[in-house]
Amino acid sequence: MDIPLEVEEDMGISPEEKVMKAQSHSSEPAAVAHLGTGVNVILTLIFALCLSISVFAGSGVYAQGPKKILSIEAYDMLNTVPDTYLIDIRTRAEYQFVGHPVGAYLFPYVFYTNTLGRDGERVCYLFNAKNKAFVQEIGKVFKKTDNLLIIGRDGTRSALAAKELVEAGFKHVFDVEDGFEGPLFPSFKDANKDKFYRQLAKRNKIFGYNHRRHYGWQWWGLPWTYVMDPKYLYPPDLAPRKK
Secondary structure (H helix, E strand, O other): OOOHHHHHOOOOOHHHHHHHHHHHHHHHHHHHHHHHHHHHHHHHHHHHHHHHHHHHHHHHHOOOEEEEOOOHHHHHHHHHOOOEEEEEEOOOOHHHHHHHEEEOOEEEOOEEEOEEEEOOEEEEEOOEEOOOHHHHHHHOOOHHHHOEEEEEOHHHHHHHHHHHHHHHOOEEEEEEEEOOOOOOOOOOOOOOHHHHHHHHHOOOOOOOOOOOOOOOOHHHOOOOOOOOOOHHHHHHHOOOOOO
């Protein structure tokens, strides 16, 4: 006669050992259930975390920084994307005497001063007086959801201005990184390469060395002008002067 397996396993086992064996079998479903509950808790926490990140991102807490584009991309956006505006953040003097893109709104990020100083090896009048009303004045003219293309001389000031606008809650800010005139020729993003080729250009007296207009809006041949249209000038300058 065949003896059932479970009976065969129990033969020769003391009563105490049988009780312990029964308890171990009965605890297995509870352990599995507990493990399942733990996994569910972890999954719930992960879902909640992802949802929180999504909410914060949508509310602007983790706002995306300004996107860098070239002048030709900016010009294409002006022609094809609704609610897109070009903001020239250079000084008044640059806007008037160097020229500016057609249809560019003037909102100086900094102002020229009458202080004579040095910019590297060059002696020049400094333009380091920060326009404290920069963001406020832009907010009076443009919506937080407009596409704002920020252009300066060579991408240096525009990067700072664009970052400040993003931090102020503007959703779609673009930094025109090659600027209106472009950086001094030659120019490379890699610091070591930039230093090396500038040394070569200087030593060999390369035409155009340390001059602009080898990059940027003007280099691309995009439309620009010297005409000062009041529609695009810095709004506070148009306000009637107090007697």
